[in-house]
Amino acid sequence: xxxxxxxxxxxxxxxxxxxxxxxxxxxxxxxxxxxxxxxxxxxxxxxxxxxxxxxxxxxxxxxxxxxxxxxxxxxxxxxxxxxxxxxxxxxxxxxxxxxxxxxxxxxxxxxxxx
Amino acid sequence: xxxxxxxxxxxxxxxxxxxxxxxxxxxxxxxxxxxxxxxxxxxxxxxxxxxxxxxxxxxxxxxxxxxxxxxxxxxxxxxxxxxxxxxxxxxxxxxxxxxxxxxxxxxxxxxxxxxxxxx
Numbered sequence: 100x101x102x103x104x105x106x107x108x109x110x111x112x113x114x115x116x117x118x119x120x121x122x123x124x125x126x127x128x129x130x131x132x133x134x135x136x137x138x139x140x141x142x143x144x145x146x147x148x149x150x151x152x153x154x155x156x157x158x159x160x161x162x163x164x165x166x167x168x169x170x171x172x173x174x175x176x177x178x179x180x181x182x183x184x185x186x187x188x189x190x191x192x193x194x195x196x197x198x199x200x201x202x203x204x205x206x207x208x209x210x211x212x213x
Numbered sequence: 214x215x216x217x218x219x220x221x222x223x224x225x226x227x228x229x230x231x232x233x234x235x236x237x238x239x240x241x242x243x244x245x246x247x248x249x250x251x252x253x254x255x256x257x258x259x260x261x262x263x264x265x266x267x268x269x270x271x272x273x274x275x276x277x278x279x280x281x282x283x284x285x286x287x288x289x290x291x292x293x294x295x296x297x298x299x300x301x302x303x304x305x306x307x308x309x310x311x312x313x314x315x316x317x318x319x320x321x322x323x324x325x326x327x328x329x330x331x332x
Binding site: 103132134136142143144145146149190194199200201202203204205206208 | 216244246248253254255256257258261263268269304306308310319320321322323324325326
């Protein structure tokens with residue numbers, strides 16, 4: 100069965116600094132998608148960034164980028180120039196290409212400190 | 214475009230009482246998910262629909278939970294009777310149906326959630 104692990108329950112970063120959130124997953128599939136979702140306090144979950152496993156190039160969305168290591172089954176999120184609005188729970192998620200079930204990790208609580 | 218709409222946002226009930234949550238997905242999204250999120254944890258799938266059909270309900274506690282998605286649009290999740298351990302946020306999400314390399318077919322859009330407190 101697929102699993103998603105986030106080993107950092109809580110992290111903090113100074114405003115304008117860079118922080119990296121870790122995620123590892125386990126699957127026997129070769130085609131799949133990986134996601135980072137953000138859930139601000141008392142607000143709904145939104146997509147931050149998405150990576151398709153067959154693409155070797157790491158995805159980038161403005162200040163957010165990923166380091167996708169397929170062989171190591173690792174999918175970390177880097178947030179550059181951290182802003183106060185980045186304070187949130189961040190969830191790593193996995194989805195098989197052939198199956199619509201999405202599995203979430205336990206989350207990392209990120210606090211951006213002024 | 215309207216997002217995923219859920220109601221009620223908050224519900225407080227006594228244990229053993231029934232409760233129902235409603236979800237209206239994004240128009241055209243054939244796949245609908247119900248997740249339960251306990252405090253400080255990631256969402257856990259309860260049930261997934263493809264149109265009207267429940268294609269994955271293996272994690273739904275069927276002795277007290279039920280769900281339906283009539284006409285393949287809106288969905289209702291019911292708990293009867295509620296227990297103290299059911300206190301959580303119940304999230305509804307939808308996505309276009311499709312697999313493979315179709316861009317946009319793999320992103321879930323979430324509603325704001327329904328926070329249930331069972332006393």
